Amino acid sequence: MRQARCEEPREAAASNWTPSLVEARLAEAAFVLKRLPEPRRxxxxxxxxxxVHSFADKVGQEPxxxxVLPSPQAISRMEETLxxxxxxxxxxxxxVWMKAYGERWKTICWTVGLQRSAAHQHWLYGLCVISLTLNKRRFNRNLSKRRVIELAGGA
Structure with a gap:
């Protein structure tokens, strides 16, 4: 099976990507996705x-x-992050996406079928692979997850 390539962002050359920056950017993208309007048929x-509702009709209703719609810049960053x-x-x-959406580890573990420590290692590995790819650092895909995490400085 062929691996897809991660695309680099426009400002990748200007900054050094760390796993924590990648995590923050993914969380922002998930937040922007939640705020986008629902698609209409x-x-x-x-x-x-x-x-037309009168004031008396609206008295007992919940507001x-x-x-709040996201800004065009936030939508562009979100599309890039996807x-x-x-x-x-x-x-x-x-x-990675479930954690960016703010899901609890318990829910993630049930969904994926891993223990919490293994799910956390997969999450950290995913962030480190993304940060290494954005920094244009080459690494062997055959390295262990722990070695990739050490290489990216995620530990």
């Missing part, structure tokens, strides 16, 4: 007029939460 509409996990194994990518 195209081609469906109603010819009925909008219902609708305001959804490609980073393409070079990881599917399980590692799933663990």
């Amino acid at each position: 195209q081609g469906y509409f109603s010819t009925w007029p909008e219902i 609708k939460p305001m959804r 490609t980073w996990t393409a070079c990881l194994d599917p399980d590692d990518g799933k663990i």
Whole structure:
């Protein structure tokens, strides 16, 4: 099976990527994805007029939460970040994204079928592989997970 290549960001040459920076960027991308509006079905509409609610109708209702839309720069960074996990194994990518979304380790372990320590090592390995790839550092894919983590400075 052929490994996909991670794409480097535009500002990769200007900064040194560490696993903690990659983690923060993935968390920001997950937050932006949560704030994007829901996709609407195209081609469906109603010819009925909008219902106008009076003040008395709205008295007992719960207020609708305001959804703050992300900025265009945040969306661009999010789109760039979405490609980073393409070079990881599917399980590692799933663990990295679930952790970026703020899932608890218990939920991640149930989903992936690993113990907590193994899931944490896969997560850290995924962050380190992404940071090494963004820094354009070559490393042997046959190295152990622990060696890659040491090489990236993730420990």
